[in-house]
Amino acid sequence: MSKILDGKAVAQIINEQTSQAVRQLAKPVRLAVVYDPENAGSDLYVGMKSRQAAKVGIETQDIPVPADANTETVQEIVRDLNQDHTITGILIQSPLPEAVNEQIIFSTVAPSKDVDGLGAVNQGLLFADSPLPYTIAATPQGVMTLLKHYQIDPAGKTALVIGRSQLFGRPMAALLNNADATVILSHRYTPAAQLKSFLKQADLVVVGVGQPDFVLGEDLKPGCVVIDVGMNIVDGKATGDVDYSSASQVADYITPVPGGVGPMTIATLLENTVKAAQENN
Template sequence: MTELLDGAKVAKIINDKTAQRVTKLDKPVTLAVIYDPDNEGSQLYVGMKSRKAAKLGIQTRDIPVGADETTDSVIALVESLNADDDVTGILVQSPLAKGIKERQVFSAVAPQKDADGLGATVQGMLFGDALEPYTVAATPQGVMSLLNYYHIPIKGKVALVVGRSQLFGRPMSALLNNADATVTVAHRYTEPAVLKRLLKFADIVAVGVGIPNFIKGEDLKQGATVIDVGMNVVDGKATGDVDFDSAQGIADFITPVPGGVGPMTIATLLENTVTLAELNQ
């Protein structure tokens, strides 16, 4: 029988701990969020983060950056936030407006304020498995928290990450590798026959390509753990990148969409922000 990995339940546990940590700090915690106001998805997501942050005692400063901005002007904004002692953490909400070079903006965020762990410095620490504290992109770190909560073994397991984005696939593969899994990275352009072979060997499958029902249950290894990071809308209904119905009875564990990885992402971002506050206190 397939068991659901309840991200909403685990996120609540994380949020409760985060709220307690906020009360022990000497100064307010403030998360600055840079986002494209013309992107409906970003507007929705930023609003959700702000409401959840307020419930945990975290202040937010939402800063719209429209299509009239340039990469240089956004970097200048980031640098001003880096120098602002009242700002604890900075989040650059992707995607920004067309023409703005996101990776340059990500890496302009000071490592000690990089709430989403997307800058080159902290990602280098992740891939180097650094011993000192650093932040990790919220979605893959949230996935690891979910796996740990449900005591799903990682060490020595075969893991397949389908997706190679800077926000998910690349850091996800590094986290699993650091946890002693044997990791392969595939993506939407991997030959279908090759992807099917890889899936049949994978004990853990983490998928984030943005294509509804990209992976079918018949493609999975019996007993696999499936992490679905996809969030698509099909016929007005939220749908993941894995065909949820056909995965039933094949996967031992699977994240639902919605209610799986999404709540973990927001909880982990706010957890990261408080961690930065503690480190910099």
């Protein structure tokens, strides 16, 4: 039976440290969240982030994007936030309306306010494994923090990342590569038989594709580590991309859903926001 990687407990430690850091700052810490209120998932996530931010002393400003917004409309919103000295950090909650090019919006955010690390500057520094300070996307950084807490060192391991999004898969693969893992990055065009082969090789599996039961216990290498980034609702209940009941019989370590990566993502985002405040001060 797997040992549970308790993201909720580790996130609580991070949140306590963030709260202490906020109290030591002379100026208020404010996070602007740009989002599509018509997207039910975004509306839910923004509410969760705002409530947790309030608990650690971070103010939030939620900025809904009109349904008919285009890239230029949202760029103007972001540019105004870049110039607003009362705003510490800016979060672009994906997905935005269909007519908006998110990659352009991510890179419109000033690098010093890019607290989710999705702009071209911060991601470029990540892929270069730069010694300069930069911000890393909250979900993959949260995964790395969770692994470190449980003393799971990726160095020398074969790591399989399933999903190549800008928000998760690509930065996750870069972080694991920087940590000296041998990284396989798979995606929707990876043939099923090849993916099955990769799963049997992987010492560490990180999956975020938005499909319940995408990975089964029988697919996994015995003794591996499983990080489930997925969040799906099935029969009114939250579930990940991994079949927990079967995978937990094979893996040595596994994250639950809920209570695994989700709390780590929010805690890391708030941690990044305070770091931005400290550097800007």
